[in-house]
Amino acid sequence: MQIRSISWRKSAATAIMFALGLLMILPFLWMISTSVKRPDEVFEYPIRWLPDQLLWKHHLKVWSGPKGFALYYANSLKIAIIATVGSTFLAAFAAYGFSRIAFKGRDTLFVLYLSMMMIPPQVLFVPKFIMFEWAGIYNTHWALILPGLVSIFGVFLLRQFFVGIPKEITESAFIDGAGHLRIFGQLMLPLAKPAIATFMIIDFSWHWNDYENALVFLTESDLYTVPLGLQNFILEYNIDYNGMMAAATAGILPMLLVFMAGQRFIIEGISSSSVKG
Amino acid sequence: MSGWRKKERLWGLLFIGPNLLGVTLFFILPALFSFGLLFTDYRFANPDMNFVGLGNLKRLFHDELFYLALKNTALFLASVPVSIGLAFLVALALNKSVYLRSLLRAMFFMPYITSGIAIAFVWMLLFQPSKGPINQLLRAVGIENPPGWFSTTDTSMLAIDIIWIWFMLGYFMIIYLAALQELNSELLEAAKIDGARGWVTVRRIIWPLVSPTTFLLLVTGLIMSIKTFGIIQAITQGGPGNSTTIVSLYVYRTAFSYYEMGYASAISWVLFAIILFITLIQWFGQKKWVHY
Numbered sequence: 001m002q003i004r005s006i007s008w009r010k011s012a013a014t015a016i017m018f019a020l021g022l023l024m025i026l027p028f029l030w031m032i033s034t035s036v037k038r039p040d041e042v043f044e045y046p047i048r049w050l051p052d053q054l055l056w057k058h059h060l061k062v063w064s065g066p067k068g069f070a071l072y073y074a075n076s077l078k079i080a081i082i083a084t085v086g087s088t089f090l091a092a093f094a095a096y097g098f099s100r101i102a103f104k105g106r107d108t109l110f111v112l113y114l115s116m117m118m119i120p121p122q123v124l125f126v127p128k129f130i131m132f133e134w135a136g137i138y139n140t141h142w143a144l145i146l147p148g149l150v151s152i153f154g155v156f157l158l159r160q161f162f163v164g165i166p167k168e169i170t171e172s173a174f175i176d177g178a179g180h181l182r183i184f185g186q187l188m189l190p191l192a193k194p195a196i197a198t199f200m201i202i203d204f205s206w207h208w209n210d211y212e213n214a215l216v217f218l219t220e221s222d223l224y225t226v227p228l229g230l231q232n233f234i235l236e237y238n239i240d241y242n243g244m245m246a247a248a249t250a251g252i253l254p255m256l257l258v259f260m261a262g263q264r265f266i267i268e269g270i271s272s273s274s275v276k277g
Numbered sequence: 278m279s280g281w282r283k284k285e286r287l288w289g290l291l292f293i294g295p296n297l298l299g300v301t302l303f304f305i306l307p308a309l310f311s312f313g314l315l316f317t318d319y320r321f322a323n324p325d326m327n328f329v330g331l332g333n334l335k336r337l338f339h340d341e342l343f344y345l346a347l348k349n350t351a352l353f354l355a356s357v358p359v360s361i362g363l364a365f366l367v368a369l370a371l372n373k374s375v376y377l378r379s380l381l382r383a384m385f386f387m388p389y390i391t392s393g394i395a396i397a398f399v400w401m402l403l404f405q406p407s408k409g410p411i412n413q414l415l416r417a418v419g420i421e422n423p424p425g426w427f428s429t430t431d432t433s434m435l436a437i438d439i440i441w442i443w444f445m446l447g448y449f450m451i452i453y454l455a456a457l458q459e460l461n462s463e464l465l466e467a468a469k470i471d472g473a474r475g476w477v478t479v480r481r482i483i484w485p486l487v488s489p490t491t492f493l494l495l496v497t498g499l500i501m502s503i504k505t506f507g508i509i510q511a512i513t514q515g516g517p518g519n520s521t522t523i524v525s526l527y528v529y530r531t532a533f534s535y536y537e538m539g540y541a542s543a544i545s546w547v548l549f550a551i552i553l554f555i556t557l558i559q560w561f562g563q564k565k566w567v568h569y
Contacts, residue, residue: 014375020367021384024443028387030410031399043408045417090296097292103285109293116304118552120504122528122545126538127310128303129321150299180288209393211507216533227394231511234398244398251395259390263383266390270448271455 028252035059035246042241058246062233067221069250072229079141079225080207083148088200091154092192096184098155099162100170110159117152125216132217143217144225148207154199157269161195162188198269201262205255226251314542321536333543343544345519346527349434350503353523356438356445357498361491363442364449369479371450372457382454386447397511400440401427427513430520437509437521441502449494456490457483489563496559500552524548 029049034042035058037051063069098110128147132138137146165188173183189196211227218224224232233247259266315333319326337343371381388396403411404426415423424432460483468482484491506526509515515522515530522530525548532541 010374010376013370014377014381017367017370017375017381018377018384021381024385024446025387027396027399027403027443028391030403031396034402042402043405043410043413045410045413047410090299093292094296097289101285101289101292103282103289106289109297113300116300116308118500118549118556119304119308120525120545120548120552122504122506122525122548123311123542124304124307125529126314126532126541126545127307129532130538131307131310147299147303150296150303152300152304155296180292184292205390211394211511212529215507215510216529227507230395230398241402244402248395248398251393252391255391255393259383259387263386267382267386267451270451 031245031248031252034242035249037242039240039242055242058240058242059249061243062246062250067229067232069226069229069247071222072224072226073250075141075223076208076225079144079148080204083145083207084200084204086145086149087151087154087203088196090149091151091158091199092189092196093184094155095158095162096180096188098159100183100188101180113152113155117156121212129216138217139219139223141218141223144207144210144213147213151199151203154203157199158192158195160272161192165191194265194268197262198265201258201266202269205258208255311542311545314539315546317539319539321538326539329539333540336540337543337547342519342522343524343527346522346524349519349521350523350525352434353437353441353509353521354499354502356441357502358495359438360442360445361449361494361498364446364494365453365484365487365491367446368450368453368457369483372454382450385450388444389447392444394507394511396444397440397508400436401512404436428517430518433513433517433520437512440508444508445498445502449498452494453487453490456487460486492559492563496555499555503548503551503555524551 030047033047033049033051036054036056037048038053038055041048041051098106128143129138132143137143169191170183170187173187178186209227210225211231214225214228218228221228221232230247230251234244237243316328316330317326318329318332367385371378371385375381403409406412406423406425406428409426411426412423424435426436427433464486465478465482468478504525506523506529509521509523509526510529513521515526524544528541528545528548531537531544
């Protein structure tokens, strides 16, 4: 076996980029390090990245108690899972309709969809607040789940993928007598697996990190999602920096795992949805 | 209409219908509703609502805080081109000339995907003026009076900008990497043979070739950023002295702290107008500004 020669220039570039990359993730490292330190070590300089003694009590404090992160996790998971699964189904169905069923007014309707993407969430907060009050779902998880079932971005992303699947495939199935439901379920969905995985990961992370909607539509602390729980923790213990960092770690951990497991899908999805807009 | 056509129409309705119902309930109706509220003095918990015509817009015209919010929004959005520029350089470096490419890519991309509001609190401590690690470092390298960051009005937005540059960089980089992959390698080879080296290639060939991507990133980056307020609400709540109050945050506060929902609707439509303006520039400007 031949050993490939290592280029000097390439190694130097790698070292520089690694140092810069490290700088990018330094806030995360500092957060984790601080979450296992003593209070008097928080602002010690030079920074001691590995404290002499690892303390887990801050993490315990964050997770225990009636208003602990176990509760916020349960709330966030419930909302994010229901909304992500639901919006994936609805978006996939609509994307099929927009790409494979020819009917009058379809393209106008799609333009209307796209134009809705221009409306900032701030325009919708007040009317949604009033409508949810009327409907009795203000300050319930439904106020986040129901709107979460609709993702215009998802329709856009999946339609783009469906359009890319050669028409011949579905047309020959059509001639063989398959109906739309069968073509959708047995042909398109299996082919679209990577695009669906991408969308689900992006949508889940969006719901998990959604702070603004929760801020507007939830007031009762038993209903808090992780971002609100974090804010609550910080208001309550505003000088417990170790606890704050343990709480922040708890908030980021699931996204870190999702990122490590699904990095490929996320990167492919983001690249393909944007290049050649 | 033939039977087949009718049937197709029905199928179309079946497939799109559920989603369309959601879009109608949570986008179209609220948008129309908000447009109506724009002309009223509606306040939450106040049953008598009056039609005030263009009163809210007139008030907006004389609202100093609104002008400050506009200025702050511009300062906040200034982070977008900076982040795009840095992302281009990073993508350029990661595109070919490094080992461990996917590891490095993941390191730069991580903030964008993992960071919700949690990271805001981490930055809050990092920027702590007297004892925070950033200022300790600045003092260690000889800067005697490091900035007060979130504690003073003239540096608070700078600190927000730094966080936003850091946050968006990975997103921009990923899209640049995809664009660089699609570059015509023959053209680059030809340039190399003609003697174009290093920086000249980048400036004269690569940068113009990726200009459609740069343009797209500028538009999407600006629109994404203008809709955000969570990170600012979490760290500064718009302070100190409204120095980080941007328009989107001002809408939120007017509606849900002061409960002036009619007025908040008026401000939110200004936000829409800005987004519409950026989108129109995208449509009409694409041909003019983009050089292949």
